[in-house]
Amino acid sequence: MVVKNLKKYYGKNKGIENVSFEIKEHEILGLIGPNGAGKTTTIRILTGFLKPDEGVALIENKKMPYEIDSVKENIGYIPGEVNFYEDMKVKEFLNFNRSFYKNKIDISYEKELIDILGIDLNKKFKALSLGNKKKVAILQALVHRPKYLILDEPTNGLDPLVQQKFYNLIKKHKEEGAIILFSSHVLSEVEKICDTFAMIKDGIIVKSGTIEGLKDISKKLIYVYGLKEASHLEKYKYRTNENVYIFEIKNTNLKEFLNDLLKADFEDLEIKNPALEDIFLELYK
Numbered sequence: 606m607v608v609k610n611l612k613k614y615y616g617k618n619k620g621i622e623n624v625s626f627e628i629k630e631h632e633i634l635g636l637i638g639p640n641g642a643g644k645t646t647t648i649r650i651l652t653g654f655l656k657p658d659e660g661v662a663l664i665e666n667k668k669m670p671y672e673i674d675s676v677k678e679n680i681g682y683i684p685g686e687v688n689f690y691e692d693m694k695v696k697e698f699l700n701f702n703r704s705f706y707k708n709k710i711d712i713s714y715e716k717e718l719i720d721i722l723g724i725d726l727n728k729k730f731k732a733l734s735l736g737n738k739k740k741v742a743i744l745q746a747l748v749h750r751p752k753y754l755i756l757d758e759p760t761n762g763l764d765p766l767v768q769q770k771f772y773n774l775i776k777k778h779k780e781e782g783a784i785i786l787f788s789s790h791v792l793s794e795v796e797k798i799c800d801t802f803a804m805i806k807d808g809i810i811v812k813s814g815t816i817e818g819l820k821d822i823s824k825k826l827i828y829v830y831g832l833k834e835a836s837h838l839e840k841y842k843y844r845t846n847e848n849v850y851i852f853e854i855k856n857t858n859l860k861e862f863l864n865d866l867l868k869a870d871f872e873d874l875e876i877k878n879p880a881l882e883d884i885f886l887e888l889y890k
């Protein structure tokens with residue numbers, strides 16, 4: 606899946622300005638951004654609902670949205686807002702979904718997903734909670750084992766147990782070779798399950814790379830215990846908690862800081878990677 610220099614305005618309103626990324630086989634890319642950043646706009650182009658003003662969105666080398674018909678059987682999509690047919694029972698919806706894929710769906714996988722997710726087949730859609738609607742959306746996106754998975758904030762509304770089951774399911778699809786776009790504003794989940802990331806802000810990708818790379822380009826947290834007089838360390842950013850000094854040091858300044866630290870007297874130290882949340886906040890200041 607390739608997105609290159611994608612731009613889309615809604616009249617005068619900016620949707621996205623310049624979005625590029627690529628997702629390979631066996632890869633999950635986390636598209637991270639706050640509300641209104643342009644995640645859904647990007648996804649709506651890739652899923653065939655919107656035309657871009659500039660740039661290309663390619664799935665299997667086909668241009669979206671223009672050639673969506675030739676690839677849509679290979680796409681699984683979880684929309685941000687799940688609105689299926691309100692008066693349909695879930696089991697009727699699953700019949701309908703099977704007919705869409707010309708009954709090529711593996712019924713045993715469908716049963717497995719119903720069991721894993723705990724889906725109630727006899728309820729009408731309008732009677733389902735947000736989380737239970739999401740479970741049906743997950744099932745319909747995965748059940749035909751698509752090569753491409755496009756997931757717009759898929760865990761929104763799911764309880765932590767179902768979230769974990771969902772992560773396991775998409776990891777399995779990834780192992781089988783799927784190409785997965787996972788949009789989220791929950792950085793801890795991106796850190797947990799994605800291989801690569803693209804951070805979007807005001808319609809522009811501001812940073813991208815591997816999840817590990819993201820941590821590397823940022824900073825370390827240095828926990829220093831029992832630090833004695835150290836006025837020469839005051840030039841570094843730090844906070845204190847009980848008897849611990851926590852320094853936030855850019856990786857590029859690490860050697861210099863450690864050299865300075867060795868000139869002071871302390872009992873112990875720990876070096877930690879900050880959570881993705883902290884990196885995100887830093888970038889969005």
Ligand SMILES: Nc1ncnc2c1ncn2[C@@H]1O[C@H](COP(=O)(O)OP(=O)(O)OP(=O)(O)O)[C@@H](O)[C@H]1O
Pocket residue numbers: 615618619620621638639640641642643644645646647685790
């Ligand atoms: N139909 C529309 N008409 C006008 N502006 C729109 C429309 N849809 C989206 N926008 C604008 O485009 C920008 C990007 O919105 P988009 O929904 O793509 O962001 P998002 O990252 O998915 O946000 P969220 O996390 O809140 O779903 C926003 O400024 C939004 O107001």
